[in-house]
Amino acid sequence: MLQTNNGTDIAILNMQTSKALQELDHRSTVRYNVYVATAEWATKIRSFTTLGQSVCLDIDIYFFGSRSNSTDVGRILSDTGLFLQPPDFLDSTIPYDNPHEISFASISNSDSKMSVPIPEFSSMSDPSVDIINTVLGNLDHMGNLVNLDVDMTAITTVLKPHQREALDFIADRESPHMSERFSLFKQCVDSRNRKYTHSYEHSVAGCRKPQKPPEDFGGIIADEMGLGKTLTMISAIATTLDRARRFSDEDFCRGKEVGAIKRTRATLVICPATRHVAPRLLKCTKYHGTSKATKTEILDSDIVLTTYATLIADSSRNSILHDIHWFRIIIDEAHSIRHQQTKQFRAVVALSAKYRWCLTGTPIQNVLNDLGALVRFLRVPQLDGLSDFYRHVAGPVEKRNAAGFQRLRELLQCICLRRTKDLLKLAEPDSRIELVQLTEEERNEYCRIGEGHRQAIDRAIERRNLTDASSGLFRAISRLRAFCNSGLCVKPEEADTTKDESLSLLEQDDQAVCSYCSCDVSSIGDQESASSGVILPCSHLLCQECVCRTEEIHKTRIRCVVCGSICSSLRDEQQQLPISDGASSKLRSYSSKLEALLHNVMHHRAEKCIVFSSWKKSIKLAASYLTAHNIPVCVVDGSMTLPERRSQILRFQQDPTIPALLMTLGTGAVGLNLTVANRVHILEPQWNPSVEKQAIGRVIRLGQEKKVIIVRYIVEHTVEQVCV
Incomplete structure (x- = not known):
């Protein structure tokens, strides 16, 4: 077991490695540093925190010690079936001596130019990401491509x-006689840069072929x-x-x-x-x-x-x-x-x-x-x-x-x-943050909610139940984020967005897949979409197909196909807050964030806008708020059928009297062209910025002729500022 200084068990180590480390510890022959890639560490910790499941981390162990002990260290490790490998990082100030590496006096080994990573490095980002983005940013093949002149009789749209x-x-890329510029197999050359007639080398895998294979x-x-x-x-x-x-x-x-x-x-x-x-x-x-x-x-x-x-x-x-x-x-x-x-x-x-x-x-x-x-x-x-x-x-x-x-x-x-x-030469969007101040009454309610969750977390810690403490923290963040949107308009028990928020967190960790069949899940509760799913009370995420596999008990309870837990019927979860012209009667009080949204929409009523939120309940509430103030809106979310969605979008695009379309990020991120609008409102900060970027991309695209304005709403001195 791996323990903290106070004796708390935090991990199980590989037994083979543990045996070797214990033997080396008894002899006091080496010291060692352990490294974990920061990107992997961040990913696995988020997975553990979100799902409560154990995770496995790959670690690199670097041994340091006296050269006189090198042979003993090598023997102890090899006796347990472990063999030292050349290091990926090597500090040039420290001599490298590997007892398991065969060396020849006539051949010198080249040292790595990279330094040992600094243990105190705190960034959670992967340094290779910047390099990968640089590679992706240089694939326009400028100068290598021509405007292909082809018969476009079958195409009604003029190509750019x-x-x-x-x-x-x-x-x-579909030609059997592919040009050298796009071929993975390059003709081999000798030391004088002369090409071999019958030898082609794969530029990635390194293998050679006597003839150039087809690559079309x-x-x-x-x-x-x-x-x-x-x-x-x-x-x-x-x-x-x-x-x-x-x-x-x-x-x-x-x-x-x-x-x-x-x-x-x-x-x-x-x-x-x-x-x-x-x-x-x-x-x-x-x-x-x-x-x-x-x-x-x-x-x-x-x-x-x-x-x-x-x-x-x-x-x-x-x-x-x-x-x-x-x-x-x-x-x-x-x-x-x-x-x-x-x-x-x-x-x-x-x-x-x-x-x-x-x-x-x-x-x-x-x-x-x-x-x-x-x-x-x-x-x-x-x-x-x-x-x-x-x-x-x-x-x-x-x-x-x-x-x-x-x-x-x-x-x-x-x-x-x-x-x-950049090819489209579109005007850069004007992006700004709208800081929202809570009223005194809202602030008191916000603090009351936070204090209630804090006490629950403290009780879980006192019981040494870290799982309950972790899930309690998650529920606290979710509830406070929901309150920032709804304010005093909705009773606390009606503003629960935990399931939508859970999916958002899973998407950020690239874990939004069905617990049973591993297919992608992109929304919650959308019965019209095969990529939608349900999060059961046992915390398992299931896609629609696997939900149908669940065994129904007396039509009121179901058994999870993953863990066998018996859960309540899902029918209640599919009920949605209705929107009607009389929605004002459903508004109990006031929301500072929705008031700020209302002010912006009314002030720019001549321009069409789209309001995005991760949560269906926030979209429904915002629609009620705007409708209550005589602003007609269209609404699209995952609970609607595809014909209903198309009808709402078409109505928004064609009716000049409707200034606002409200939609959940899941439905707005894929497959839509919304260039009729030029103002975008993001109701809350997102765990997964790429989903937000995709949604905004439906407005900033080919065909957009106006300058796009993006407004992000953040409630000051709340959990939302931590999320930004």
């Missing part, structure tokens, strides 16, 4: 120059949100119809594509994308919902639209989609498959295709292995094995190895295209 350049990138597998379009990635890919489909038809006329697939039965000219698009296509020029078929297309209809299509949820469900039975060799597969929001252990990832990767494309503005969301999932889907040669990407790229980058960053750069330069919104 950067979209035509993207078509050039796509054409090159597709790639990644990682343009920032708002640059028209979807339109670009539809244009690529439209301009390659002849090639697609020739592909479908060829013989059955051979070689690696064993599972494919029949080729099709169709491109399978895992996202909705038809608004830019001229009528009748591209035959589009939908494969989702209750009435799915037949295999014959699919084989006679140019575009087949489906969803991640349909793909997962289809893969569990006789799958039509997996029984076809597609000309091309395009996955939108491709970061959705970043978790390689999920059904979602397995269902997508199992599809058979000639070309594969990933569309995502965030190819690396949290860790470098996010990109590894996309590389496996693309089937990049020599990097598509289960551990290949980690061995050649992610592992060396984690260890701050310069070769790892060089390999990452080489890989992305070949397969990825990324441009920023």
Whole structure:
């Protein structure tokens, strides 16, 4: 056991390592320092705090001691099956002597230029992130791409120059005669820079081939949100119809594509994308919902639209989609498959295709292995094995190895295209913080809530129940954050947002996945969405499909499929606060934050605005507040059906008398174009800034002609200022 100075057990150490350390301690032959990557430490601690589950940390142990004890130290370690490895970090002032390292007098070992990390380093960020962002920021291939001149008869929307350049990138990455600029296999050269005739080396994996292998597998379009990635890919489909038809006329697939039965000219698009296509020029078929297309209809299509949820469900039975060799597969929001252990990832990767494309503005969301999932889907040669990407790229980058960053750069330069919104020459948004002051009555209530939770936490600590203390702290933060929005308008027991807040915390830690099947969960209580889920009282997060697996007991209680706990029925959780013209009668009192929102909306009533919040209850309450003051609004949240959402958004876009659209961040972060608005209100600070950024990106995008104003509301001297 690992203990603190007062004897509290805090961790279980690996037994093999413990035995060696105890032996070395008894002999007093060495001292040692232990290092943990700050990013991993922060991630695992958040996971432990949020879920209360044990976590495993990888640690690096550095031994220091007298050279005269080197042989004994080496023997003690090797007797327990441990062997010292070359250090990733080496202080140049300390001589390096490894008793387990074989050395030859005629060969000198090069020392690492990196210093031992300072133990007191307090930043929780990963230093490699800046370098990765730098790599991503240099993938526009400026000067290497041309405005491809193609027949655009089938496309109703005029392409921008950067979209035509993207078509050039796509054409090159799908060409059997790929140019050297995008090839991973480089022709080998000798010491005099002369090229070998029959030798090509993989620039990432390092392996050599006598002939240059084909690399026309597709790639990644990682343009920032708002640059028209979807339109670009539809244009690529439209301009390659002849090639697609020739592909479908060829013989059955051979070689690696064993599972494919029949080729099709169709491109399978895992996202909705038809608004830019001229009528009748591209035959589009939908494969989702209750009435799915037949295999014959699919084989006679140019575009087949489906969803991640349909793909997962289809893969569990006789799958039509997996029984076809597609000309091309395009996955939108491709970061959705970043978790390689999920059904979602397995269902997508199992599809058979000639070309594969990933569309995502965030190819690396949290860790470098996010990109590894996309590389496996693309089937990049020599990097598509289960551990290949980690061995050649992610592992060396984690260890701050310069070769790892060089390999990452080489890989992305070949397969990825990324441009920023600077291309659009949009005016920079005016972003400001609105500091809100609580009234005396609100401050007293805020302090009363905080004091009540503090006493509960103190009682848990007195009982030495750290789990209750940790969850109590979480509930306190959640309740105080909710009060900052609702003020005195809602009774304390009605303002609980714990489940929405729990999901937000899980998303920040990249742990928002189903506890049973590991698929991504992006919202709570949205019965219309397969990516929505439910957090049970036992704290397990389940997706909608796995909620249906739960055993119902007398129609009032259910049994969790993960732990077997019996919970109350979920029906009560699905009840929502109604919105009506008489909503003013539901407002009991006053909220300083909603009053500030009201003032801003009324002052700029001629401009359309969008109000975002993480919580459905806050959106409903804000809608009631604005409606009570004669401001008509539209509302979109996860509890509404898809037709209801479309109706509300269309009404907001077309009716000039409606100045405000209120929506939860989950529904506003994906799949919407809201450029009709130019003012954005963020009701509360977010645990996960990327979700907020995605939502704002629906306003700041191609087609936005006005200057965008972003207002973030922060209540002074509260927990909200800690969250910023």
